[in-house]
Amino acid sequence: MALKSTIYKAQLQIADMDRHLYADHALTLARHPSETDERMMMRLLAFAMSVPADDLQGALTFAGGLSDTEEPDLWQKDLTGQLVQWIEVGQPLDERRLIKACGRAEVVRLWAYSSAVPVWWSSMEGKLSRLSNLEVWQVPPETSKALAALAQRSMQLQVTVQDGAIWVGDGQSSVQVEPIALRSLKPSRG
Template structure:
């Protein structure tokens, strides 16, 4: 018998001063049995950081990457089904990233585990010419702290200023300083 996904609900208060975006966003997450709290929270924060200012070209949504290898963790599709933004969390192989670059107008990878530096050394040379690709490294210790904020029902504040991200639940706060490995040279999380 297959294990079922666990449902989490989050209300995000997003204050992205770098983009002038101030919005509340309700999200329902399905956490696959093989997914950790840390990975789920990285997906959730990525959703907040790359949420479009409006939905004229579709909203950024959770996809089924854990259960469907042909899908990213998050994606934004327009009304015709064209993939505008593909976001993968973790350390995908270079073939997957290059395939995504061929399918989507824009691809973002969020590498967050302790081995992200080693992973990047192995794939960097194969990805430097990929079109519309941004690769970000999030500090492993901060991402581990994000996992402590995971609750079945969450109310989180996500604040972005000068490229620094704070995520809090009213009692605790985690500071993230994403590092651009490829793309995002100006430090902006776009």
């Protein structure tokens, strides 16, 4: 018998001074049986850092990710079905997945977070150098583990962004996230 996904609910308040974005989101996350709290919270962080100010070009939604190899972790499709954003979490083993995504979406973002990221990136950087619409962010492993400690089945989280620094808190504790731009489309967030 196959294991079912575990459902998590998150009330997410975003105050992103860098993008002048202030919004509340009621989110439902299905955590795949093989997914860790750390990865799920990285998906939540990726959402907070990529959600558009409005839905005029479509909403950013959680996609199949681990359950469907043809889908990213998050995506934004415009009203015609065209992919605006393709967002991955982790370290894809095959660069062809990111190359294909860059051919399909206007912007592709990758949020990598394990201690093996520097080794992985050194083998991938050259293979991805021609992709003009790819951003790659690294979150230090101690930070992603601290984010995992905030995971609960029902969460009320505040995400504050100012001058490239990100704070994620639940009212009791807070985690400062300082992502490292391994590859960016615009000036680094830090």
